[in-house]
Amino acid sequence: MHRVTAADRRDLPLLTGGAPRERADAARNRTKVLAAADELFRRNGVAAVSMDDVAAAAGVGKGTLYRRFGDKSGLAAALLDERESELQAAILSGPPPLGPGAPPADRLAAFVSAYLAYVDAHLDLVALSQTASPGARLRTGSHGFWRQHCGLLLTAAGVPDPDLRADTLLAALTAEQVRHWRRDERRPLPALIDAIDAIARRLAVPPSP
Amino acid sequence: MHRVTAADRRDLPLLTGGAPRERADAARNRTKVLAAADELFRRNGVAAVSMDDVAAAAGVGKGTLYRRFGDKSGLAAALLDERESELQAAILSGPPPLGPGAPPADRLAAFVSAYLAYVDAHLDLVALSQTASPGARLRTGSHGFWRQHCGLLLTAAGVPDPDLRADTLLAALTAEQVRHWRRDERRPLPALIDAIDAIARRLAVPPSP
């Protein structure tokens, strides 16, 4: 397991420091792979596409696929990168209550609602990114972001064990759990959002003195 | 995915109704497989043992292994069966607060603490039973039991969306999450128990009118 997120290895002159820049053929292949994977996933469904399929469709060797994306979950993460970034931007600098400015409990509720909607919108891809290898979810770069965000809000809210509460909330929002709620139990998304909103608010209530 | 729990197929005259009883050679093989798997898992660690290893050690064909246990997670579930049953018995008819008699919030807190200790005590095996195939955890027979128990307690506590709160609590206590807390973050079990106890109590608080 190599875990190379899309943000690594890319040519980011201002950020990569002394790291050697990505070779032109490598960049071209990364693009080809992402396009092919996106197309295949859309057409056949995530579950029905193997890594060989992706490699073949991209006109690239399997080794290239794995060198660039580490494993299957890394490929999924790379495809999700853009959508993820939008949510992250909204959190960091968008309007409240998702962005800065609202009280912690409101921001937390806004986050879990938005995150649930995000997971739901990309269920299979998120599932792939979280479950391709055991523990994949907790090692994702973006997971660190969501976790820190929740942790800081819960800290600001003054509750005990803010990090564990953050983990609890995110654990409830794994693709596996959301898929079960949505597909097996056929719960409508708005109902789920309301419920998870309420749960988040409960967990943000400081203990009475 | 066949999902045959250890409790199925076994010869339980009073419960199996019209189902045909298990053949003698089948029962013998089940025993041999469980013993071999237990031994191998103990000696080499769960991760290092393949299904071929188990089949070979049990002196049994691979087909037999899969017919009896469905898949790898089913084998793990069968090995956990006994320990699980103890906890289930304590819940159904043991002394309070785990057993009947205590207020719902206390029972819920007692349950999550006990369940966390159970998961921790058998981390790798529980992980295997939950993650061998995607969605395995939610399809486990015992998961239904834990879920119903939490759901009933939360209903009794008068909170909204008791089932979703039950799912949230159990999602926080997946082997994957517990392993992360215990092994990656090196959190001591008692601290985790205290924290999850508090979280459960928070989720059992009915909304103020």
Added chain:
DNA sequence: TGAATATACGGACTTTAGTCCGTATACGTC
């Protein structure tokens, strides 16, 4: 006890993830 039949056995086979390494190519340098 001796068919008849349902059930179980076992291992070859398929599929897929992920690794390895000899070969090829892009890039910096003269």
Added chain:
DNA sequence: GACGTATACGGACTAAAGTCCGTATATTCA
């Protein structure tokens, strides 16, 4: 533009999960 080196390529290879089906055996019933 040629050269040397670091980087990347690709596909054969390995390992492990899970399937399939022809064969064998337990059980039942006469």
